[in-house]
Amino acid sequence: MAPEVSSTAALASIREIEREVAMLRMAPGSDVPYQRTSVMTHTAWVPPEWVEAAEDVLAGLAERHPSRTIVLVPEPGAQDGLEGEVEVDVFPAGEGREICTETIRIQLRGNRASAPASVVEPLFLPDLPVFLRWRGVPDFGGAAFESMLGVVDRLIVDSTEWPDLRASYAQLVGVFERVAVSDIAWARTSRWRRQLASLWPGIADVKKIRVTGTAAQAELLAGWLRSRLERPVELEHEEADRLVAVDIDGEQAPFPPGDPPQPADLLSEQLDRFERDRIYEEAVRSAATARPE
Amino acid sequence: MTTASLQDNPLLEGLEVRRAPDPCILVIFGASGDLTKRKLFPALYSLAFRRLLPENFAVVGAARSEETDEDFKERMKEAVQENARDDFRDDVWELLADGMRYVPLDFADEQGEDDLARTLTELDQQRGTRGNRVYYLATPPVVFPTVVQAVGKRRAAEGWTRLIIEKPFGHDLASARELQQVIEKYFDEKEVFRIDHYLGKETVQNMLALRFANGIFEPIWNRQFIDHVQITVAETLGIEARADYYERAGAVRDIFQNHLLQLVAITAMEPPIDFTADSVRNEKVKVLRAMHTPGPKSVVRGQYGRGYIEGEEVPAYREEAGVDPQSMTETYVSAKLYVDNWRWADTPFYIRTGKRLARRETTIAIQFKRAPHPPFEELSAERLRPNVLLVHVQPDEGVSLAIGVKVPGQGMTIRTVHMDFLYGGAFRTGLPEAYERLILDAMLGDATLFTRIDEVEEQWSLVDAIVAAWARDRPAFPNYPAGTWGPTGADELMERDGRSWRRR
Numbered sequence: 001m002a003p004e005v006s007s008t009a010a011l012a013s014i015r016e017i018e019r020e021v022a023m024l025r026m027a028p029g030s031d032v033p034y035q036r037t038s039v040m041t042h043t044a045w046v047p048p049e050w051v052e053a054a055e056d057v058l059a060g061l062a063e064r065h066p067s068r069t070i071v072l073v074p075e076p077g078a079q080d081g082l083e084g085e086v087e088v089d090v091f092p093a094g095e096g097r098e099i100c101t102e103t104i105r106i107q108l109r110g111n112r113a114s115a116p117a118s119v120v121e122p123l124f125l126p127d128l129p130v131f132l133r134w135r136g137v138p139d140f141g142g143a144a145f146e147s148m149l150g151v152v153d154r155l156i157v158d159s160t161e162w163p164d165l166r167a168s169y170a171q172l173v174g175v176f177e178r179v180a181v182s183d184i185a186w187a188r189t190s191r192w193r194r195q196l197a198s199l200w201p202g203i204a205d206v207k208k209i210r211v212t213g214t215a216a217q218a219e220l221l222a223g224w225l226r227s228r229l230e231r232p233v234e235l236e237h238e239e240a241d242r243l244v245a246v247d248i249d250g251e252q253a254p255f256p257p258g259d260p261p262q263p264a265d266l267l268s269e270q271l272d273r274f275e276r277d278r279i280y281e282e283a284v285r286s287a288a289t290a291r292p293e
Numbered sequence: 294m295t296t297a298s299l300q301d302n303p304l305l306e307g308l309e310v311r312r313a314p315d316p317c318i319l320v321i322f323g324a325s326g327d328l329t330k331r332k333l334f335p336a337l338y339s340l341a342f343r344r345l346l347p348e349n350f351a352v353v354g355a356a357r358s359e360e361t362d363e364d365f366k367e368r369m370k371e372a373v374q375e376n377a378r379d380d381f382r383d384d385v386w387e388l389l390a391d392g393m394r395y396v397p398l399d400f401a402d403e404q405g406e407d408d409l410a411r412t413l414t415e416l417d418q419q420r421g422t423r424g425n426r427v428y429y430l431a432t433p434p435v436v437f438p439t440v441v442q443a444v445g446k447r448r449a450a451e452g453w454t455r456l457i458i459e460k461p462f463g464h465d466l467a468s469a470r471e472l473q474q475v476i477e478k479y480f481d482e483k484e485v486f487r488i489d490h491y492l493g494k495e496t497v498q499n500m501l502a503l504r505f506a507n508g509i510f511e512p513i514w515n516r517q518f519i520d521h522v523q524i525t526v527a528e529t530l531g532i533e534a535r536a537d538y539y540e541r542a543g544a545v546r547d548i549f550q551n552h553l554l555q556l557v558a559i560t561a562m563e564p565p566i567d568f569t570a571d572s573v574r575n576e577k578v579k580v581l582r583a584m585h586t587p588g589p590k591s592v593v594r595g596q597y598g599r600g601y602i603e604g605e606e607v608p609a610y611r612e613e614a615g616v617d618p619q620s621m622t623e624t625y626v627s628a629k630l631y632v633d634n635w636r637w638a639d640t641p642f643y644i645r646t647g648k649r650l651a652r653r654e655t656t657i658a659i660q661f662k663r664a665p666h667p668p669f670e671e672l673s674a675e676r677l678r679p680n681v682l683l684v685h686v687q688p689d690e691g692v693s694l695a696i697g698v699k700v701p702g703q704g705m706t707i708r709t710v711h712m713d714f715l716y717g718g719a720f721r722t723g724l725p726e727a728y729e730r731l732i733l734d735a736m737l738g739d740a741t742l743f744t745r746i747d748e749v750e751e752q753w754s755l756v757d758a759i760v761a762a763w764a765r766d767r768p769a770f771p772n773y774p775a776g777t778w779g780p781t782g783a784d785e786l787m788e789r790d791g792r793s794w795r796r797r
Contacts, residue, residue: 099715190308197304228303258344279307 011084014122021102024088041124042069043132050135057263065271068125071105072116080110117147129153137162140171149179156270158184159216169288176281182270185216186280195256206248208234213243223287314736316349316422322440323431324354334369335377336728341389342379349421351392365395400439410447424452431459438475445479457486457735460551466753473746486735491552492742493727496686500559516640523643523658523795524556527650529602536615543622548646550756557642560657561632570740581751583634586758593782595625597649600775607775624648627783649775655686658795669705678709690716
């Protein structure tokens, strides 16, 4: 467990947050700051109901992707204002050296929740990519979402968190030309996609698949097959909390080797990607336009 | 996955297709040796841990000592537990151990060769390894020709065969060519993988990334902007239990001929047109060919006497077990080299390596020319230290850049600070061991990070010329105490040019 130092008082402005970050980076009893090697700014939009799940993932992430993480918790119903806190985690980096990562948590209250870019932009690490993990369904077309899309390089969603998949996918398609998108639900299917690809050429004429997993995984796998094979593929879905089986025209595909990745691994993998994932985009387009079962 | 199948199969598009080696058997000659225990099996375990080995895979250890399969497995299990960088997991080990065999054999022994051939055939049948073989020669170099002949004569009729040869490849140019002649009888150059494990190190490969993936460095990577280059491979260790080998090799054959000259080649090479084996090696060999033989005054050799390492008194080289008390073997060598080409003409490369030096470090320091005219009244140009780009190969893997900045306050005081990039800070996944990368590359048939015969020959030509000059004098050894930075002659080599070795 990395030692951490946190701000003791609630911080009410960006300037206070910046000052606190600089202060906490100083090693105790030293006038030399901990070294910071950053590879990105990781921003997370986390409505209050998602805070617990988000913190679990962040805990597994800090050490793998040294970065500045800014967690935005919107509370539009509260009185206007922002309240921030800063945490610096220190990790050994060999030969007695230590490096630190920073987590800034900001509650955006009242109207502050509708212009989040103006809050986070001053805190971005200069010249490094900015990733935005949006928890839950993005408010497509809403002020907060639009504001953030304008300042980030990559949007990371998990469509498993979306109740109305096809409608949300249809709206997500409109985002593709503006920012690169990753979907953790899609990443969870990668082992299976590799496995299904290994069934080529037998799978080339598939007519129907039956997927036991989450709805998002089922829609994305079917969308992927339709778009790659350029042919209609019927989908039958059986709900399960993770992807456990895929039947191809009534025949069960072999289970892929290896262990399924952990949530922090999945997010970590997406944070290593910078380019657009056109295969995913085509799968989403196909899923969005599929006829209801 | 072949290129053809990638083109034919639309489902593969966008999927990260990991380079997967073909099914194969890895045969390690010298399996009872230290290298197998400390490096090869821990590397194989890490590859198994990450599922990078082929699904159909087997390892056969071959050595003189009598051992059963079970003894061998147990010994390697302990070695992995002791030396692997990953946590020990029974399931991963079982995966590896299931395909492990041991064959005791003397290297010129028909019976042993028959046993090995039978074991390999059985494994092909049991594990579907299709006759594909990687032979790893981790034996003493004197046995290389015998093993090459034995393996060559019994090449499997089907499947591919690859030969990994540990350093040193020969003792001088003549012996390297003799060994090569034996190899050429049975193997094509594409099947031969000569290891210089430095090339498998992430930080050495990062030198290529630093130079060729960053627009800012290449335009200034030349004689116009670079004053000189210093490359250091310093060890605090003595010769351990390797007196027999080291007495014959010395620092010049142990480190200079291979690691140091490869580091020079990577630092000085022109951009390759792509990152394929021949493109990279073509550029490296051009550098080696462009190096002219340093005169006697440009080479300094040394041998350590008694001294202190980490506060503990250590014996002189001549007092080490197995070393001739009158030994003239060098444990230190430094040299000033020139790469005579358009990019580097007149830019010295100072290189040094030694045992029992003050600190363990491998670094490549690119020292840039000073700012020509600092416009600050209180500051003479001499006080402004030059910029240095320092590539730390080990330890503290990373890169740092020394720059002058203003000290806050009145006046204009300039101080040198380091901007550091630490690998461990930015990528916390753990750097793979060099042997992991190299074994996997050999299985994949990718020779980019292995030395080609023409490189080896150029390296030996240079070393032979240096050693020939040594025959004419007899320096007063020992000439540096253990725990220091080498003989005073090495400092004088730099001082004559108005420069000094880097100290941290």
